[in-house]
Amino acid sequence: MFGLNQKDKSTLIVVAALTLLAPFILNPFPEGSALAQFNAGYPDLMQRFVIFGIFAIGFNILFGLTGYLSFGHAAFLGVGSYSAVWMFKLVGMNVLPAITLSVIVAGLFALLIGFVSLRRSGIYFSILTLAFAQMSFNLAYSVLTPITNGETGLQLTLNDPRVLGQSATADGSIPVTNLLPGLEMRSTYVLDAGPWLFQFNLGYYLCALLLLVAFYVSIRIFRSPFGMMLRAVKSNQQRMNYTGLNTRPYTLAAFVISGMYAGLAGGLMASMDPLAGAERMQWTASGEVVLMTILGGAGTLIGPVLGAGFIKYFENIFSKINDNVLHGWFAILPDGIEDFLVFVVHPFIGKGWHLTLGILFMLVVIYLPGGLVEGGQRIGKYFKRGSDDAQSNDASTKPAE
């Protein structure tokens, strides 16, 4: 099936199951319970998980395979978003042409930047990509405001032409993004199962489907001769050259592919929420995808997706816990202990979510040199040691070979 071997097939099936059932998996705690705070199964965050997953998968094709560390990948995501929003402004609210355009524009932008930056390697390459992305960000924030709407971010207005759609709906609102007329990205089916509430959002499923496609393509690339060449580039460029292989088009192709993945992620972000902010292109955003990939496990298939989920979870869930919530959790304890626990936990939640994330970065990289994937492997081994068949590692977590 799909031209994959057994191991990759099962990885793909696991990922498919996880993404398609995410509304259940991410909402394990009943509504109203103290732990409901940790539920992540609402459309916006689920969309973010998969969108950043796509971004990180693409980044990993470049960094994980060729070892070229781009510090400016957010620029492609930003360019993708701007293209999509302009599509919504000028043409219409259908997401498919917008996403297509995002991918194409990001690919072209990546071709341009890659062509120049790949003349250098190592940290010199990283700084070149960083410089291009920061230039894009700074200009988008200021001089290019007519195109990007600067600080506020490019957004839809009631005066947009939308030649294939309508400028405003009958009741005077801005129309919403859709897949087909009537199939709106935001439509959500809510399943009420006792104390649980599960949300199935059309936009999320579009993202999830594209994630699966993106993931599948990434597996194919990893297992292809092209992927092998990219790993060879990382391993020994000298030998590549003396084996009659031109490394430049290989790295450039990888760069453009990963730029297109970033463009896809940017286009999806704009399709879920039609606004494109310049901060998407800032170095911190580029740094974030680097962190996601390393944190999850660079060069592994599934690591980047895990890393993306990890960081987005902390950003969105931990930042929303406040003292009030803490008091709610610990309310059953005696007052003194309650206050003490709130005092101890307080620095790590709400406005302290950065601190928690920083500590976790350090812990992961110190104790799990291969990223979260290695954590998974260790747990897997631990269980396998218990059972009789001490076989090879879990397919989904094994670095590409």
Next chain:
Amino acid sequence: MGILEVKNVGKRFGGLQALGNVNLSVAENSVHAIIGPNGAGKSTLLNCFVGKLIPDTGSVMFDGQSVLGRKPFEINQMGISRVFQTPEIFGDLSVMENMMIPCFAKRDGAFEMNALSSVSSQRDIHEKAEQMLVDMNMADKRHMNAASLSRGDKRRLEIGMCLSQDPRLLLLDEPTAGMARADTNNTIDLLKQIKEERDITIAIIEHDMHVVFSLAERITVLAQGTPLVEDTPDNIKGHPKVREAYLGETAAA
């Protein structure tokens, strides 16, 4: 007319004349050694053949075509493969994958966007690489990480990788440097075997006289960037100039 024709090649590095006026002809299907003391310009000369350096003067023709100004990968595609002094292999990849990459380069050229087919579906490449592993006596190591091979195996692998491209000219840069005697002898045997079994021209740069005299059909002696003499091994052994400039020096050292 040899397969590799070097005419009047000169190269300066700043104030240093690395190569004076080198003329050299390597005959097809021969084993030609270039020897000389340290700093004689052997490596500089080799680098001029493979595109790493461009000489200031002169010409380097391979099979009637100039190699000058071409990039290393283009020269390799013309049919010249190079073995390095310290084995250059893909350390992060398996032995099998190491062997497959030159096969791809031979079949698909310098760049092929073969991104969606699977490596395992490339039958022809698999067969060719497998055959070469058997030839190199490394089939049992096919799943090992190349970086974990012994020095001798790395050398063997590198030579195998070069051969799997069916090159017309194989360049060897001190292939036994830093090797133990047993490994050196194995390498000599391997090269002899290659010479017997294939239609191939071998140019070898060597320091070790034992290696040179057991393999070479012709020898060029290089000293201070210019060829001193070119002759058969037997004649070279007895040549007074060589004894003085080169063998005498090694004897003294």
Next chain:
Amino acid sequence: MDAILLQILNGLDKGSAYALIALGLTLIFGTLGVVNFAHGALFMIGAFCAVTVQRIFNISFETIDPSQKDFLGNPLKVKTTYLEHWFGPEMGGSIIDWSVPLAILFAIPVMVAVGFIMERGLIKHFYKRPHADQILVTFGLAIVLQEIIKYFYGANPIPTGAPEVFRGSFDFGVLIGFDPNAIIYPYWRLVYFGFAALIISSVFAFLQFTTFGMVVRAGMADRETVGLLGININKRFTIMFGIAAAVAGLAGVMYAPINSPNYHMGMDFLVLSFVVVVVGGMGSLPGAVLAGFLLGVLESFASMNEIKSILPGIDQIIIYVVAIIILLTRPRGLMGRKGVMEE
């Protein structure tokens, strides 16, 4: 002409901050081979040393003054610092006034200690790890350090003044025959420039003229060989880390009066200092210093109205434009060596 001179002055001053930070970054990179994303945080901690000293000097006791009311209408608590109480307003006041220069004495041991702890406790374990891991762990550390500072000092900038005598500015233009007010320059920035020059030359002298420095330079050139010589390079690395931390910290202390310190000032400088180091060439100390001053001066020129009117927004991107041009024309930056961090 005066405008150009003025911007050169500005540029040298900006450049001295860049150069100081980049110098420490290169020292750590060159000797230890570690990409330290927490280096900006060290600069920030230095600035907060100045804040801390100022706070310590301002520790006060309260007396209630019933004649004045506070914002809630209660009698006002008047604060008097112990220093002024002990030494009298005159002497005590001037000690407080000089808190930033005095903070240097405080910052050196603190920064060296921070450097030692960082190196021994964390960085040491990452020498052999890939650069990507080093980036992740030091980035995590930078976040942790800045969040700790934020927890204790808040997110708002904290004004930290220079001593009274160094406030105000000096009219250079008059000295060299321009109109008054054509080239004025703040005293404290001149102090900063001189201070930076002093630190930079001390570091160079230290590396040039001491045995310790010789070994370190040898280690920067070829780490393995030095290791083979049986020299205990580890201990020296720890000391180098301490020195680099102290250089960053001192740059921060003296920077505090120029811009009020805040907890994320390190991140603001981080990207820039990496650009400076790379433009200078990885592993080259003179390169880092040269690039620091070069980028500082060019940045100042780019912010001139005459140039902005031709190229709008150029001041936003000048650093990056210069970085791209230099890296494309000089593959290893201004003075980089071959083979360092090219893989």
Next chain:
Amino acid sequence: MSNSNFTRRGALKAGALAGAGLSLPTLLRADGGYMNAPTGSSVTLGFNVPQTGPYADEGADELRAFELAVEHLNGGGDGGMMNTFSSKELTGNGILGKKVEYVTGDTQTKSDAARASAKSMIEKDGAVMISGGSSSGVAVAVQGLCQEAGIIFMAGLTHSNDTTGKDKKANGFRHFFNGYMSAAALAPVLKNLYGTDRNAYHLTADYTWGWTQEESIAAATEAMGWNTVNKVRTPLAATDFSSYIAPVLNSGADVLVLNHYGGNMVNSLTNAVQFGLRDKMVNGKNFEIVVPLYSRLMAKGAGANVKGIHGSTNWHWSLQDDASKAFVKSFGTKYGFPPSQAAHTCYVQTLLYADAAQRAGTFNPCGIVEALEGFEFDGLGNGPTLYRADDHQCFKDVLVVRGKENPTSEFDLLEVVEVTPRAQVEYAPDHPMFAGGALGSCNPGA
């Protein structure tokens, strides 16, 4: 089972597992006919403030004010400004008898993050109103989101003309003043202080808020006879402004206008004072610096450098009207220091929302919009105030303040120089600086 256009949570508890699927998103069954209609005994408000990044302290102060407002709405504390508010609908019994609960989030002062946080409040927590924020970019972005989602947005600190100008939205309301009002309030004061023959040099943060303020101030000062020498844009990311400040003295200007906020303002003002600008005489006049938008937290960051420098502010704790005193008292008693203007506007916005819901008898955004449009009120610290129907901007007196020469405490940094009456800062809804957008119609999200 139910179906909604924008997800709703907590609210949708209708019959399970029957009826339409994904393909019928327009067939809605929202209880009460609007987004996140509260069904239980409580109602949830979303407070979205910067908790990380440079504005974290301002965000923390906003959050304190929100907590205080919720406490007062639920009948706790001393009631604060509920006692002085001209509308007496609020009784300390929650809103419409429902207990007020709240969720918090971090905007990070980034449009994307702010929208993500607001969306999670709407989708996960069922918030009916979002408030807070400390920059105009974020306010405009979140306001747009709330309009699409059918939620009310009560803006926090946002000073750009655009928030209620070209980016105004029917579901969004701003109590805070704006660039135009700052200019209108400052100009007469500057005229009195510095005369009509002045040459102004603008340094402006290079993004939309900076531009609108620069435009407003330049227009107002030029109208009274000042000459604008130059307008220089500075990068938002700039930390050292020396290369922008240095040429000012030699440009013939005798007034420097700093259209900066937050860290930019602290640094540019500190740099300007370092360069000794304030000690200089140019054109025979004392050189002056003006900071059109002031806040106490910024003044604190700039320290002694603010002394004697004029600017405007939305509100200040030293005001002596009953409402301000009541608010300062309850805030100060709870937290130990006086509130900032950001805290004040957030507190007021929460009360205004609650009161509007109470008067409308519903949380339906369209009901709220109707109740707030054209609403005249008093007793919230700014004198008689109007929420104008045309653009959802509050019109009220504006304070002109000056950095205090002899502060008695670390909070006592600004003194009110003049309270510019509301009539003087009003403008027509179609004023060119505010043109280009449309409110649209209220969106109940259903």
